[in-house]
Amino acid sequence: MTTEHPRTLAVTQHRFGAPEVLHLEEHPRPTPAPGEILLRVRAAGVNTVDLLVRSGTAPLYGNPPFTLGRDVSGTVEAVAEDVTRLRPGDEVFGKIDAGGYATHVTAPATHFAPKPAPLDHIHAAAAPTATLTAWQALIDIAQVGPGTRVLIHAAAGGVGHVAVQLAKAEGAHVVATARADRHDFLRDLGADELVDYTTTDFTDAVHDMDVALDLIGGDYGPRTLNTLRPGGLLISAIPGDLGLAPEDVEARGMRFTVVQAEPSGERLAKIAALLASNRIRIHVEAALPLAEAAKAHELGEAGHAKGKLVLVLPD
Missing domain, CATH: 3.40.50.720 (NAD(P)-binding Rossmann-like Domain)
Known part of the structure; x- marks a missing residue:
């Protein structure tokens, strides 16, 4: 009897190019390394840098294949043994290095802060960068x-x-x-x-x-x-x-x-207070399903969106 390994859905690209290079695929679910958490992503923000990396204009991740996505909001699913500040079940948001266009992603716990309670995951995912x-x-x-x-x-x-x-x-x-x-x-x-x-x-x-x-x-x-x-x-x-x-x-x-925004859960915790009190409002122009990542990139490249574009992850 074989044991089925957990899987994750991720938008992956295997070459540089236009938005149609983005494809939804299954991959093995990652395991958190020391200092990391495994996040069940509920929403992922789309940033200008994602468009530049996808096209090859700014090849920050080297050559494909890779999964884009630096802004995420979701629920902690697992933590490494040395992580004490976050626990499974915590709702958090953060800026990570890559991989956010996926149902699951691992990243350093220090990149995250508790999600502001008044915000849903869509607006929280739009906020970090x-x-x-x-x-x-x-x-x-x-x-x-x-x-x-x-x-x-x-x-x-x-x-x-x-x-x-x-x-x-x-x-x-x-x-x-x-x-x-x-x-x-x-x-x-x-x-x-x-x-x-x-x-x-x-x-x-x-x-x-x-x-x-x-x-x-x-x-x-x-x-x-x-x-x-x-x-x-x-x-x-x-x-x-x-x-x-x-x-x-x-x-x-x-x-x-x-200025280049650096991941910082400490700064995000301060920003979360402004978001929770509505002193800063995040405008989301459109929230699209993960499978429509290419469409989100097309909207981003059109340059007419107010505020942010967000991808919503499947349950």
Whole structure:
């Protein structure tokens, strides 16, 4: 008599390419290594980096096959012997290195925090990368506070709509760039001034900013320098497409840094309090079944989604 080994469903790709390279497959269920948990994933967030890795534009995982997915929310199913801070049955959310587009995934316990009780798994899974990026940029690096003038590009997107709220929660004055049909959405989140980049050159409309968060890359970096006051800080979340050199910024009497969201259950625990109190709201534009991961990527590449896209795992 043979014993059937537990299986997991995962969206796997065997080559780089368009969204249709994503396929739902069965794989052996992973076992947590020391320091890790086994998570029964209930929902997985879709991030821009997933699209870039899938296409081969940013081959962060080497060559396929692999499973994408860095943002997850779910229930702890098992823990390694040395893990004491989490137990089976705990509902948690977190940012992991890869593999979230699956019914089960293993990752370090330190990457997770308790899921905010008021949030369902869909909204919790949408939160980690967006909130960690915004937190590290605006709180850890820029230390924004009352009266700080903050410019946020791509403000209606996943990171952007969180950054608007986080900056406002700290008392900052927020200027946001977005298409006109996103302005009501951003006003509701607290943006003080809005610029429609399709009709207005933001460098003509925005001046004397203390901090600018570039979530677009390319020529946005050097153009954004024209909006900063002397000594102002430009933060780029697009490390592969900066559009400028740090020494160019320094030569103009301004500061520059790059932010890359690092997994941190400790930071997520602080962010969870803001999510639970509704001081930060996560907008989910669409939640699709895991089997429709390719469609989610198509929506992401279209570039018109407000907030986040999420994959929902089967029961």
